[in-house]
Amino acid sequence: MKEKNESGGGYVRADQIDLKSLDEQLQRHLSKAWTMEKNKNRNDNEDHRPIIINNPPNTRRVTRQEWEIDPSKLIIKGAIARGTFGTVHRGIYDGQDVAVKLLDWGEEGHRSDAEIASLRAAFTQEVAVWHKLDHPNVTKFIGATMGSSELHIQTENGQIGMPSNVCCVVVEYCPGGALKSYLIKNRRRKLAFKVVIQLALDLARGLSYLHSEKIVHRDVKTENMLLDKTRTVKIADFGVARLEASNPHDMTGETGTLGYMAPEVLNGNPYNRKCDVYSFGICLWEIYCCDMPYPDLSFSEVTSAVVRQNLRPEIPRCCPSSLANVMKRCWDANPDRRPEMDEAVTMLEAIDTSKGGGMLPIDQPQSCLCFRRHRGP
Known part of the structure; x- marks a missing residue:
């Protein structure tokens, strides 16, 4: 905007x-x-004679x-x-x-x-x-x-x-509900890799558009993304969105949702649109794994570990390196090293989905058993 x-x-x-x-x-x-509307109604009730109003052509008495x-x-x-x-x-x-x-x-x-x-x-x-x-x-x-x-x-x-x-x-109205609910429904069987990339691209393109309009969403999470009847992702909830300040020092304060918030936001440091890129990286992991980041940690533990220990969700071994690379770049601790969202779109568009590569369900013998302990990237 x-x-x-x-x-x-x-x-x-x-x-x-x-x-x-x-x-x-x-x-x-x-x-x-x-x-004006009340006065109009009162005048109409008191006098049914036509009233001639000398308004300029093509103008309305009450403008919305x-x-x-x-x-x-x-x-x-x-x-x-x-x-x-x-x-x-x-x-x-x-x-x-x-x-x-x-x-x-x-x-x-x-x-x-x-x-x-x-x-x-x-x-x-x-x-x-x-x-x-x-x-x-x-x-x-x-x-x-x-x-x-x-x-x-x-x-x-x-x-x-x-x-x-x-x-x-x-x-x-988006009949598919929240993206988070859709991922929870597929927690056991996981999503086909082609679907993962389609959902990720939808979100990336939406964020790229917002950033091109100088808007920082500041609360990017799967709960704030909706699905329409064709399973297209649509960004919603602009309650904390802001026009991006030309000076990053003018944008401070913890705004967002723990687990998705960038280290600089958690730390109370100045930030810019790259905080959305970090949150997108977490969403990308969530879409691939159909799981919650840091399920066993309290809010305070997440905050401390993300800032001081570079904690990030553990990327499964079955995740193709092309997608893992996008996640790692997006959630880099240094905002300057994170890609712009239009670059993230380009990286996702280049990923080959024809040979599969989706997250393997846990109950499959050949599954990668990656969720033993959450580590950094």
Whole structure:
């Protein structure tokens, strides 16, 4: 997503994005739109005579933001996932199957102003990042609404109204579910090597696109990747994504998920898009092995070992060297030695899958017994 600065040149640095200002602008716009609509309805009820408005040609009285949905076209159905601050529902928008992410800012008095402000800022940030993206390996953003009183959840017994402080993001529905769930289902029998490379390429191409748009996802993990009906991987969840800062020192702090976070992020050091490359390397291992990285270690043990002992998931002996090389390069402790994502795409495209090379199931006699102890690369 390319955002121009006020002078019209260059990209906006991450530290120059004023989320509070963006949020206030959105609220002012929506309040103005609702007020105009209410006044229109009141005038129509009081006087049925035609009203002539001298508007310029081809303009509308009420203008929506390009990312705003029409709540009257949205049908929200049952929940398919739940989180700390909201739920994801199946839905239909304008006749299309969608997923609806509902964020509840909390009933008045149940959350502090700071908590609500944080949630509103996260929502605004996610919309700002997501709504301009267009790539086959990125979940398609359809629209969003903030603070609408027209949202209802459809149940067997009728409709349940939602509080007016609930906001929602509407995206394409991916019936294949999370990539992580798909890998867990195939934990015993593993995946054909051709499927491994196809899934890896989908993810790599999506990340390459994001980086070309100056976006760092910052939470790359198989749980945040969805599968459509053709088993195409689509990157989702841009809740912590940011425009990449021109100065790495402007991007610090532990953001992401332990087990996938790069050493520089865990250490609180400055970082850039190469933190996504590291996380991709871990995902690549996970896709090949259909297993969890570091299953026997606590969060604190993982953090310490990754930073101080160069701990990485153990690559099975049956893994072709061409793929193992991509993993090792991507999770290198030195960000400068990691490839760019477009280079990772090229390396994966060059791998020959015609002769097999997938992970061998553990119950096969010729299987490689690699999971005795987790070591570094």
